[in-house]
Amino acid sequence: MRTQYRLGIDAGGTFTDFILADKDGGVQIFKVLSTPNEPTKAIRNGLALITEETGITAEEIVSNSDLCINGTTVGLNALITHNGAKTGLIATRGHEDSIEIRLGHKEDGYRYDPDYPPATMLVPRHLRRGVSERVISDGSVKTPMNEDDVRDACRYFLAEGVESVAISFVWSVLHPEHENRAAEIVREMMPGVRLTVGSQLYPQVREYTRTSTAIVNAYLAPILQRYVDAIDAYFRELGSKHPVRYFQSNGGLALGKVVSDQSVYAINSGPASAPQAALDVAAPWGDKNIITCDMGGTSFDITLTKDGKANVNKNIDFLRYRIGIPMIQVETLGAGGGSIGWIDSMGLMQMGPQSAGSEPGPACYGQGGEEPTTTDANLVLGYLNADGLVGGRLPLDVDKARKAIKTRLADPLGISVEKAAYGMFTIVNNNMVNAIRRVSVERGYDPRDFVLMGAGGATGAHITALAREMGIHKVLVSKLASGLCAYGQIISDVKYNYMAPAPLRLEGATAAKTLDDLFTGLEARGREDLADDGFSEERISIRRSLDMRYVGQVHECTVEIDPFEVTEASLGQIRAAFHARHKELYTYDEPHSAVEVVNVESTIAGHVDKPQRMKIAAGKGAESALKGTRPMVFSTEGTAHATPVYDGSALGAGDTLAGPAVIEEVTTTIVIEPGWKVTLHDSGVYLLTNGALVSAAKPRREKALVEA
Template identity: 80%
Template sequence: MQNQYRLGIDAGGTFTDFILADRKGEVRIFKALSTPNDPTAAIRNGLKLIEEETGLTPQTIVANSDLCINGTTVGLNALITHNGAKTGLIATAGHEDSIEIRLGHKEDGYRYDPEYPPATMLVPRYLRRGIAERVLSTGAVHTPLNEEDVRAACRHFLREEVESVAISFVWSVLHPEHEQRAAEIVREMMPHVRLTVGSQLYPQVREYTRTSTAIVNAYLAPILQRYVEAVDGYFQSLGARHPVRYFQSNGGLALGRIVSDQSVYAINSGPASAPQAALYLGEPWGMQDIITVDMGGTSFDITLTRDGRANVSKNIDFLRYRIGIPMIQVETLGAGGGSIGWIDSMGLMQMGPQSAGSEPGPACYDQGGTKPTTTDANLILGYLNPDGLVGGRLPLNVEKARTAIKTHLADPLGISVERAAYGMFTIVNNNMVNAIRRVSVERGYDPRDFVLNCAGGATGAHITALAREMGIRKVMISKLASGLCAFGQILSDVKYNYMAPAPIRLEGAEAAARLNTLFTDLETRGTADLKADSFTDDQIAIRRSLDMRYVGQVHECTVDVDPFEVTEAALERLKAAFHARHEELYTYSEPQSAVEVVNVESAITGGVDKPARMTVAQGKGAHAALKGTREMIFTASGLAHETPVYDGALLGAGDRITGPAVIQEVTTTIVIEPGWVAELDATGVYLVTLGDAPALADSAARAEALTEDA
């Protein structure tokens, strides 16, 4: 029985998802309400729920799992709420305020807005201490390190009870000795604080980015350390034979000690696993261009894969803080099942970004919430089962939902509750469509060339409406959609990123030799680290990237390449790759101009065995799964139509459903709008395609006929 299971846990803002897979190909999904004040409580509650439904005790599951994987929002929540550790910064004298100067401008989109407030500083001014030292851009020492300044900073931090310290000096990536010595002094005088050294965490050229990344890491490190210790301790108490793996923002797994030291990698760990799951689901049909949308209770996350690779970003502003490390590109919007509807000063209806979350939750949850939310609107529209969600374990109160919408939206606007609910549905969809365009159209991709993949518990009610608005004609919805990120985690590999500064002009044999040596050193170190983690040569894969620019440009772009020996002749391959990427991003290239590298990076991956693919038995026809009908609203008129409702648990491979219809899975509800046809594949994926739309007026007669046939 040993190593029979694999467990994935993804903690979201409202629900914590659990995926339990075994070697026979059975994959089951479970949900428990998240517990923001004690994230480990949700894990305990979820494992208790699994025991109730399967008879498998937490000890049995954990002790017989080859991997237990945790994606957490702990770091993200701490950054959102500014509830991280009390942090001090040791910087080069005169550069204490670089994080406040922020390269002289605000984030993109607000650069010319005089009323846009400054970002909250994670390290207040009184906890930033300048140190006499200076390294030049050549790597030469201009001013030696003043060790007494470092000691004075430590004494100040001790008085202020600082929990975590970040060190970031100018040009430290070319001469790290000053930072290393300062770190020794901090460890000597403050042995109990968490310490982040900029040139070790993010050894890349760009001082502001490196300093900001180091500060964010230091700010989150104590929070993640406590979380990892609690989770590791809990799983060890259950008899875990293997260490818990944590999901990172770079799309790979890591050990707990790595996440504790490099906490910045855990910020957006949940949605970062979605691309892996999407590619796995689409593999039987050769789908590699996929947009995945994940609507949970609090947020709406979008990821994109092109030609089988997820978009990876570096040097971005995330929640108003510059982060340099590579992260799966996730566009996040405050639009979830808990998004609250409200009326602005112009008398117009708006949705979000405020959310009812899990506490108190939507009004229909009947847990004290009184504000109208997306979930309340979907209930009034007839999309959600009034008997309750999550297999009936979460009952819904229709009257509470109606009262919330009537009081806060319908009456003030002078419209019916039904029309207000459809307005809420439409507005939140428009918000999500605009976000999808930001990761597709605004980056040069035509969304009509992509498949839309459904993830998250709330997305199924909106997925065909979103596809219709985007002009997308094919949709994938897995039976595991509501826990797709947790599913992506159990499919993912261990992944670490190794970086080095490389200010090199791509000319001559010496430049080629320097680049080749840099990559070889990084990859030798990465391979050794993975072998120490029990990976073999045939399980280890390498992917390289270079930050490149034309000589004279201010900013660089990242170019991905496969590993090869960098010889003088091979420099032309690198230049060609850069020209192609530059043209893809900016519509032009300058092949006649000189090219230089700024930074290099090697992503080292340790391959993990994938669980067996889910299989669904052959169906007996959709009529066998028909539960009855329910009045539903599909137009702004607010008029309801009798619409068939199907039990997803009774549908089998090959069963086809023509919209309008609703499929009720245990953990999600799928709305098939008029004009769409859904067919369940043997892999547990509904392929939903756009056909010819039937007249809504005929839907009542069709529903009645279907009920009689059943």
């Protein structure tokens, strides 16, 4: 860190988290309620809270920070609520409906469901205008572009009040001149409009994916532009000496201009920092296989890191819209602290996905909510302190929680309030376990080979129950868990992705030179952009990847390689990497089959200085932190038992305790089920282990070794 502070801000659906690190290794966490309708208000409230608790003014913090980083859900919320900008599409005539045809099928999981409704189109049919032009697959022009068609589209868009325009032509990545000329005309006739050019945003083969990505970007660009302008202006008012950085879905930082121009990269920016934070938290134990669970007030996000690398997705359907750019794989479901319990038509209890959010919030918040939520259940079960969350700033009303559960669930089902609450707890846990299996088991990973990392303010109450269900015997929960994504932001690097189409067979000197020239050109652009951003060559690193397939295959897979000179001799190295990746994904490879490349990509990172790790003083024994006991329920019988409650702020390094117990930190509560042992590490991380789960896993591993 070059100056005194570093500030990370992660805006979630219910809470906005703040992490403030100083150059001496001090790291503090703060939380305020999010303000979805006025996102900048939560930032002001958070900085006011930091001033109240530390005595350091917002101006002092910002003017003395080397990095102020913002992860935002503005783009995500706009896409969820379909509240983006009025957008128009200029496409090759005859291809205006490619985004509605959607490659001829619905998303995976619903492909054969006749009752599954079509996705809401971000660009209605009348705002999709065709242009006479055609480029064919070898990059040659079959039909020159009719500029009058572009002008007619602009006149129509102006009359309709269009705010943002996307341009996407067939095979434009091999001949971008038509799109570039169309863009000039749009800028000339619609100078105030936001413009997205498909071949510039996502220069990759596949027309539908490119068009859909361009539309999503155009749909969000004005929203992100207004947000970035407001945030940047506010931080300038506070005396910021460095530009605000924004977190991207690819797991890296970017300047505001990049985020507003390439808004699609900001869709899932909040949870995308979780893998980086998890690796840092787990570093003292050397763990690199980590499943991170982030349960907030609205959603439950899961990310997976294998061998120190996060899963990255490309060409996925996200919220029903195809997005091509690389995104950290985040499995998200409606299972937050605000998830609402309800009874379905068959008389069965369900949890979520609908959420009470922060307004009005769970019934126990006392803000008008009447529906029973996960937080209400945890309060009734005794896991949460009725004195309140976030250090008592958000008091909880047990009577309102009990009333909501009794009225909506317990009485209709003919059971006690405690049994209903434990049922809510169990169901929401099962929902989360199923989601964890989607990022692990369904991708060929055994979750028992991973460490479970707790993140988010609500996860601590569920973490040992989730680990028990998954058979995971080791859990890590940082004192910063409720703001882990904000912490991940302040230790992350600047990262940009540069792409190019490369439709060629992987053989011969010509192919090798083409690939080498493409990579060299992309990386020269990346180095130049990072140099302009103040990064020296020593702080820049490069990762390469290629989208490849066997000749004749319809779909390709992404293969990562190290940066090296691509020669005819080294093509064998790339082919070998492809065969290995194909076998890993699909259980077989075809070493004697011809291989072809479709696209290439270089990821360029500018490495920033990392703040010092938190350091906790040695403890005096867990007994010194014991606050008393509280009745808690740990079984379906609904019977409460007096359970020890420990003050997390009074625990020190080396302090050890056993479950059942609860550890109360200022911004999270950790529920330790029976059978678990907890030790606080000097890095401020709780290590939770369960010997019974280790013993259960041992026969499985021995059997696997014998079979191997």
